[in-house]
Amino acid sequence: MASMLVVAVAALALLGIVQRAGGDGLPVPGESSIYDTYTGVAPPYPGNETSPILPTTSGPAGPDDLLFQNLLAAEWAIYSFYQQGVEVFTAANFTDAGYLNSTYTRIAEIRDNEAGHLLIFQEQISNYSIKPGACKYQYPYDSPASYLVLQTVIEFASMAFLTGLVLQAKLDISKSALVAIGQTETQHLTWGLIDNWNIDPFSGPSNTIYPYANQVLDVTKQFVIPGSCPTANPPYPYPSQNLPPLSHTSPGKGNALLPGSNITFTYNNASNVPSFDANKQYYAVFFHGLLTISKPFDTATNSSTIPSQFEEKGIIMAVIADVEGAPTQQSVLAGPNFILLQPAGLY
Numbered sequence: 001m002a003s004m005l006v007v008a009v010a011a012l013a014l015l016g017i018v019q020r021a022g023g024d025g026l027p028v029p030g031e032s033s034i035y036d037t038y039t040g041v042a043p044p045y046p047g048n049e050t051s052p053i054l055p056t057t058s059g060p061a062g063p064d065d066l067l068f069q070n071l072l073a074a075e076w077a078i079y080s081f082y083q084q085g086v087e088v089f090t091a092a093n094f095t096d097a098g099y100l101n102s103t104y105t106r107i108a109e110i111r112d113n114e115a116g117h118l119l120i121f122q123e124q125i126s127n128y129s130i131k132p133g134a135c136k137y138q139y140p141y142d143s144p145a146s147y148l149v150l151q152t153v154i155e156f157a158s159m160a161f162l163t164g165l166v167l168q169a170k171l172d173i174s175k176s177a178l179v180a181i182g183q184t185e186t187q188h189l190t191w192g193l194i195d196n197w198n199i200d201p202f203s204g205p206s207n208t209i210y211p212y213a214n215q216v217l218d219v220t221k222q223f224v225i226p227g228s229c230p231t232a233n234p235p236y237p238y239p240s241q242n243l244p245p246l247s248h249t250s251p252g253k254g255n256a257l258l259p260g261s262n263i264t265f266t267y268n269n270a271s272n273v274p275s276f277d278a279n280k281q282y283y284a285v286f287f288h289g290l291l292t293i294s295k296p297f298d299t300a301t302n303s304s305t306i307p308s309q310f311e312e313k314g315i316i317m318a319v320i321a322d323v324e325g326a327p328t329q330q331s332v333l334a335g336p337n338f339i340l341l342q343p344a345g346l347y
């Protein structure tokens with residue numbers, strides 16, 4: 001086993017992928033408790049060093065550099081959400097709003113995990129490629145409750161693009177890293193469902209798999225303040241289809257969209273909407289667990305029906321497509337949209 005590890009490390013070195021040895025005095029994910037238990041307000045490393053890291057060596061990019069460049073750029077947005085929560089709120093803000101005494105501490109601990117993810121993703125990018133820095137971000141919350149709603153949505157999205165990125169990874173170590181991080185994001189989501197919403201966190205036998213990860217990453221651009229990214233950053237995500245962002249009409253507070261429900265979609269950007277041919281059939285394609293089910297999409301009312309076959313838990317992802325089943329990225333015309341089957345109180 002030890003000899004296999006030596007061979008693996010040597011192979012990574014040949015690719016220009018440097019693994020942190022810990023000899024520089026900086027914290028190491030998996031060794032340092034700063035990525036688990038730090039509750040201070042100041043950003044933990046590397047969240048305090050937001051500039052891009054430029055290549056230090058000339059040569060071909062590593063096999064999964066592009067994947068981790070996209071992922072690191074997304075991680076800056078996720079980490080910054082939690083860092084902002086630690087800075088904006090106090091423990092009393094959450095307890096006064098009716099949440100548990102531990103809520104602020106848990107947010108700080110998740111922030112620590114996300115800082116560790118920044119470092120892990122930086123180290124998966126070879127020294128031949130740029131390691132993206134942070135942009136400036138703005139998130140749609142105005143209270144402890146709306147912040148925790150967004151926390152749930154962000155964690156759902158994180159799980160969705162991580163599972164999709166596994167399909168892009170070329171190196172086994174990259175696939176392992178993505179699965180390991182996805183497991184941690186699931187823990188973050190489970191905490192929120194139990195402690196903040198007091199509901200059953202078990203959402204069926206599998207999490208939803210969505211095959212086109214860059215389309216999910218594109219959704220995170222809504223948090224980026226235009227023009228705020230470092231000029232050295234590579235385009236994000238790359239490649240991008242710039243699909244019309246998709247939402248759905250809320251069923252009203254205290255209610256939830258369920259399998260068999262009618263659903264009306266809305267476009268978030270009036271200047272970016274699909275163009276439909278009146279003589280062509282379009283589909284709302286729904287992804288849940290390992291299932292993909294298509295339903296006719298009414299272009300006049302922007303409506304469809306959530307498949308009645310789905311269980312009543314977990315997450316559904318929906319897109320508008322011009323081919324049943326959305327078998328290719330190009331067949332997707334808008335989305336993806338996240339439909340939370342639980343908790344009803346989020347609506």
